[in-house]
Amino acid sequence: MEVKTSSIMGFLGPFLLLVLAFYFVPVILTVILSYTSMDYKLSWDFVGFSNFEHFLTQSLTYKILLTTLIYVALTLIFNVGIAFLLALMTTYFTTHENTAMFFRAIWLLPRLTPVVVYCLLWMWIFEPTQYGLFNTILSLFGKSSSIDWFSAYPMGVIVFANGFIGASFGMVTFSSAIKSISRDYIWSAQVDGAGDWQIVRRIIVPMIKWEVMYIFIWQTLSLLNSYVYILILTDGGPLHETEVWSLYSYHKAFKYMEFGNGAALSLLLVIIGIVFTFIGWKIFGFRRMMGQEVSR
Amino acid sequence: MKVLLDNITKIFGRIIAVNNLNLEIDDGKLVVLLGPSGCGKSTTLLMIAGIYRPTEGEIWFGDKVVNDLPPRDRKIGLVFQSYALYPHMTVFENIAFPLRLKKENKEEINRKVREISEFLEINELLERKPIQLSGGQQQRVAVARALVKSPDILLLDEPLSNLDAKLRVMMRSELKKMQMRLGITTIFVTHDQSEAMTVADKIAVIKNGVLQQYSSSDELYDLPRNIFVATFIGSPPMNIIEGSIQYEGGNLFFLNPDVRFSLPKDLEFVLKQKRNTKDVLFGVRPEDVNISMKETTQDSISWIIDMVEMMGRELLVTLSRGKTILKTLIDREHSPSIGDRVNIEFSGRVFLFDKESGKNLLCEE
Amino acid sequence: MKDKRPQGLAKHKVGIKSKREKRGKRAQEVRGEAVTFSRRNEIISTIIMTIISIPIFLSYLWLFLSSFSAKMWHGLIPLSFTLHNWRFLWEPIKFGAVMHTSIWPITLNTLLLAFAVTFFEVLISTLSGYALSRFRFKGRVVIQGMTMILHAFPGVALLIAIYYVLYTIRLLDTLWGVMLVKIALEIPMSTNIVKGFFDNIPWDVEWSSFVDGCNRWQTWRYVILPLLKPGIAAISLFSFLSGWGEFLYIYTFIFTSKKQTLATFLNSLVGEFKFVDYGLLSAVATFYMIPTLLFFIFTQKALLQMSFGGRKA
Numbered sequence: 024m025e026v027k028t029s030s031i032m033g034f035l036g037p038f039l040l041l042v043l044a045f046y047f048v049p050v051i052l053t054v055i056l057s058y059t060s061m062d063y064k065l066s067w068d069f070v071g072f073s074n075f076e077h078f079l080t081q082s083l084t085y086k087i088l089l090t091t092l093i094y095v096a097l098t099l100i101f102n103v104g105i106a107f108l109l110a111l112m113t114t115y116f117t118t119h120e121n122t123a124m125f126f127r128a129i130w131l132l133p134r135l136t137p138v139v140v141y142c143l144l145w146m147w148i149f150e151p152t153q154y155g156l157f158n159t160i161l162s163l164f165g166k167s168s169s170i171d172w173f174s175a176y177p178m179g180v181i182v183f184a185n186g187f188i189g190a191s192f193g194m195v196t197f198s199s200a201i202k203s204i205s206r207d208y209i210w211s212a213q214v215d216g217a218g219d220w221q222i223v224r225r226i227i228v229p230m231i232k233w234e235v236m237y238i239f240i241w242q243t244l245s246l247l248n249s250y251v252y253i254l255i256l257t258d259g260g261p262l263h264e265t266e267v268w269s270l271y272s273y274h275k276a277f278k279y280m281e282f283g284n285g286a287a288l289s290l291l292l293v294i295i296g297i298v299f300t301f302i303g304w305k306i307f308g309f310r311r312m313m314g315q316e317v318s319r
Numbered sequence: 320m321k322v323l324l325d326n327i328t329k330i331f332g333r334i335i336a337v338n339n340l341n342l343e344i345d346d347g348k349l350v351v352l353l354g355p356s357g358c359g360k361s362t363t364l365l366m367i368a369g370i371y372r373p374t375e376g377e378i379w380f381g382d383k384v385v386n387d388l389p390p391r392d393r394k395i396g397l398v399f400q401s402y403a404l405y406p407h408m409t410v411f412e413n414i415a416f417p418l419r420l421k422k423e424n425k426e427e428i429n430r431k432v433r434e435i436s437e438f439l440e441i442n443e444l445l446e447r448k449p450i451q452l453s454g455g456q457q458q459r460v461a462v463a464r465a466l467v468k469s470p471d472i473l474l475l476d477e478p479l480s481n482l483d484a485k486l487r488v489m490m491r492s493e494l495k496k497m498q499m500r501l502g503i504t505t506i507f508v509t510h511d512q513s514e515a516m517t518v519a520d521k522i523a524v525i526k527n528g529v530l531q532q533y534s535s536s537d538e539l540y541d542l543p544r545n546i547f548v549a550t551f552i553g554s555p556p557m558n559i560i561e562g563s564i565q566y567e568g569g570n571l572f573f574l575n576p577d578v579r580f581s582l583p584k585d586l587e588f589v590l591k592q593k594r595n596t597k598d599v600l601f602g603v604r605p606e607d608v609n610i611s612m613k614e615t616t617q618d619s620i621s622w623i624i625d626m627v628e629m630m631g632r633e634l635l636v637t638l639s640r641g642k643t644i645l646k647t648l649i650d651r652e653h654s655p656s657i658g659d660r661v662n663i664e665f666s667g668r669v670f671l672f673d674k675e676s677g678k679n680l681l682c683e684e
Numbered sequence: 685m686k687d688k689r690p691q692g693l694a695k696h697k698v699g700i701k702s703k704r705e706k707r708g709k710r711a712q713e714v715r716g717e718a719v720t721f722s723r724r725n726e727i728i729s730t731i732i733m734t735i736i737s738i739p740i741f742l743s744y745l746w747l748f749l750s751s752f753s754a755k756m757w758h759g760l761i762p763l764s765f766t767l768h769n770w771r772f773l774w775e776p777i778k779f780g781a782v783m784h785t786s787i788w789p790i791t792l793n794t795l796l797l798a799f800a801v802t803f804f805e806v807l808i809s810t811l812s813g814y815a816l817s818r819f820r821f822k823g824r825v826v827i828q829g830m831t832m833i834l835h836a837f838p839g840v841a842l843l844i845a846i847y848y849v850l851y852t853i854r855l856l857d858t859l860w861g862v863m864l865v866k867i868a869l870e871i872p873m874s875t876n877i878v879k880g881f882f883d884n885i886p887w888d889v890e891w892s893s894f895v896d897g898c899n900r901w902q903t904w905r906y907v908i909l910p911l912l913k914p915g916i917a918a919i920s921l922f923s924f925l926s927g928w929g930e931f932l933y934i935y936t937f938i939f940t941s942k943k944q945t946l947a948t949f950l951n952s953l954v955g956e957f958k959f960v961d962y963g964l965l966s967a968v969a970t971f972y973m974i975p976t977l978l979f980f981i982f983t984q985k986a987l988l989q990m991s992f993g994g995r996k997a
């Protein structure tokens with residue numbers, strides 16, 4: 024359909040305006056801000072590279088980098104693993120569609136729950152006294168003293184809390200991918216002599232490898248930037264043990280009001296974000312987009 | 320291996336996909352399951368393969384009941400209409416897959432794959448991925464994968480339906496040749512009656528999950544058991560005319576307001592025993608109707624040519640007389656034109672079916 | 685007579701619908717019929733699923749039960765019933781010397797934010813999705829690629845700069861500012877989704893509706909809108925819930941306690957009553973969960989069928 028530019032702007036104007044104000048300008052601002060020592064007065068004092076130099080000389084920076092890597096890696100394994108397990112179990116290994124629906128629905132709930140409520144649930148699960156879920160379970164197995172999870176295993180707490188959310192996201196993608204595998208392949212494999220485990224390993228996994236890759240890239244990116252749950256649950260503590268890069272940047276800016284410093288830290292995330300999305304777009308989005316173009 | 324289906328029924332929820340099916344397939348024969356789509360052919364095949372479990376009845380391979388045997392233990396090869404070639408494996412890996420699962424050693428696998436791919440003339444393609452193959456090549460690979468573990472029974476579910484018309488005709492005779500050479504018991508599912516007629520030793524015609532007739536191609540054509548088989552087999556389909564039969568002066572006639580055919584003498588004896596049937600369907604194949612311009616017998620006067628369709632070597636001519644319509648296949652030399660008045664003559668068999676039950680009245684019970 | 689549905693339209697609709705239903709049925713029957721199916725594996729998998737799901741269903745159960753009980757055995761099994769935890773509905777909560785404001789204005793704030801986000805997000809994304817799907821113009825491919833890249837780009841990484849943007853346009857410490865940020869960071873995704881829905885409405889359907897005698901408006905009313913409804917419903921639902929649950933932007937961009945929402949309210953209660961009064965916390969949280977639960981109960985089937993690829997976690 025041929026249309027006038029003015030009416031296109033009518034349709035796309037609000038969208039473009041929002042994108043300009045809250046994506047493009049902020050990306051540029053982040054770059055510029057990282058060369059300033061802006062604080063709560065919000066004034067522009069350019070300081071050259073000193074923000075970056077400051078971080079390079081601090082040992083805390085390296086600790087936080089390490090924490091971030093551990094956190095991302097653990098959560099990724101946890102949630103992609105569970106997502107795949109759940110997807111398999113609710114599709115391939117279930118004859119009762121109702122059971123499958125029940126579990127899929129249960130796992131959808133965390134993603135619909137308000138963040139703060141979700142975190143409250145995990146506070147109870149990891150409650151340090153005998154009233155918490157995990158301590159109750161432990162006491163059922165005969166352990167009398169309660170564990171203070173938040174100080175003993177803070178990393179575990181945030182990996183679990185984030186993992187459950189991420190898993191439900193991956194599960195939806197994986198199970199629809201598994202469901203879309205034609206039954207002929209499964210049946211052929213059965214006739215060819217494959218058992219359940221071999222079908223999973225040699226047919227299902229190779230056939231959904233794009234989805235697995237997609238989820239991996241996507242999850243890595245969002246885990247690098249998802250500090251909300253950590254902010255509410257541990258606030259980075261105790262003693263920076265759960266302070267990941269993005270949270271550190273947040274703290275710098277909004278706790279200590281060092282906006283320049285914070286921006287310098289988040290610049291790294293912005294760059295990683297841009298690189299990752301380009302990679303992801305090249306690998307996945309582009310194909311999808313081309314597909315849409317062809318079908319016209 | 321001989322296969323026996325003994326009172327097989329399959330029910331999905333409220334749908335009866337296969338209804339009390341009895342079928343005996345002799346060792347080394349090629350049997351076709353034929354019927355319109357949705358009649359339960361695939362379901363039957365999948366039960367033989369062990370993918371579905373029959374709701375009732377027993378499946379025998381040789382002298383063993385295999386109902387509880389999983390597919391991998393049944394020694395069968397299976398080819399789907401979609402071929403189901405694993406897209407992430409090369410042709411070689413696809414064919415070797417069943418052998419690898421049996422944990423055969425490498426040389427053995429190599430040898431068998433080469434052997435079968437030479438047999439099917441796909442040895443040039445072994446390094447390719449399925450997506451790089453044409454439809455016909457994919458089909459051969461699927462057959463190779465089914466045959467590589469030397470199964471006792473080969474199951475083919477519409478194996479030719481995804482090919483274009485020309486290739487289909489070629490592949491069906493190749494499949495038949497291959498089957499005869501290997502002497503493997505084969506069950507072949509299709510909805511295409513001409514395909515069925517050319518490859519089958521025996522054909523099982525199925526409608527709505529019920530077996531209609533199980534016999535050789537010839538018998539199916541010459542002596543259809545009921546109106547469904549009669550009209551399903553043969554192309555263009557048999558002419559069917561509603562009417563009744565009457566005896567007049569020792570002769571037998573088929574009548575309706577428009578036509579009056581005298582029936583051959585040899586039908587009389589058969590029909591005498593079924594005297595109570597008056598309402599019948601009269602059937603004659605288009606290839607058994609001749610037309611001529613000259614007046615012959617009293618009951619074949621003046622049909623009008625309504626339509627002439629070119630069918631290649633022959634012409635399909637639609638004739639009408641009152642409300643009755645008759646199609647006929649004739650040579651092109653006749654060059655009839657629309658509106659002409661012609662006479663007809665039956666040169667082959669005519670059939671009579673009971674109007675209510677659809678049964679062929681000329682078959683013995 | 686005028687608004688009578690032109691003939692032939694019904695057919696399109698039915699065609700599309702029944703196709704979808706068929707696909708659903710095929711997918712449902714996975715392998716229950718198979719002889720190979722090993723009951724043992726199914727039982728094992730159900731057990732594993734149950735075990736890994738325990739934290740989820742027990743914690744939601746706890747939330748509900750504990751809001752109505754005065755005492756819980758091991759925090760799990762209620763021993764007595766009370767409504768005391770729900771006192772915040774009729775009186776302000778005291779903590780030490782601090783008196784929290786009543787919950788109702790806060791609820792109203794939350795509701796307004798959620799509705800505003802929903803309304804503008806649906807409106808803007810429908811406009812831009814339609815344009816990207818149906819108009820040919822220069823730069824379309826660029827903008828389309830942009831929506832996909834931005835869809836994946838983590839907006840929270842920009843929080844500091846966005847703070848400065850809001851400060852500059854004087855929307856810091858306003859719910860309008862929060863709303864704008866929220867919409868902006870979600871709009872690439874919803875635009876993508878809406879575009880997808882439009883792409884799935886083939887031109888033929890639009891054309892044949894013209895042939896069947898529809899004018900442009902009737903085409904929208906009888907053909908496009910019905911086909912688009914599920915998509916719009918889904919986006920509304922998700923943007924409502926995401927607006928309703930929003931925490932970080934309010935926590936960061938709002939300083940006045942009168943402007944807070946249930947998220948920050950509950951968060952500050954958690955800070956004060958954690959490990960002390962779970963009864964109160966779970967009652968407030970349950971109250972906060974009401975819309976979520978309603979949506980969940982009434983729409984979960986639809987939600988599950990829609991694979992929501994790429995919703996930011």
Ligand SMILES: Nc1ncnc2c1ncn2[C@@H]1O[C@H](COP(=O)(O)OP(=O)(O)O)[C@@H](O)[C@H]1O
Nearest residue numbers: 331334336355356357358359360361362363713
């Ligand atoms: N897995 C299934 N679940 C429910 N109904 C089925 C299933 N498979 C086949 N059917 C139904 O059984 C009937 C026979 O199907 P099928 O054997 O596939 O037919 P054919 O192969 O002859 O075309 C059809 O009505 C079909 O809808």
Ligand SMILES: [Mg+2]
Nearest residue numbers: 357360361362
């Ligand atoms: Mg079939």
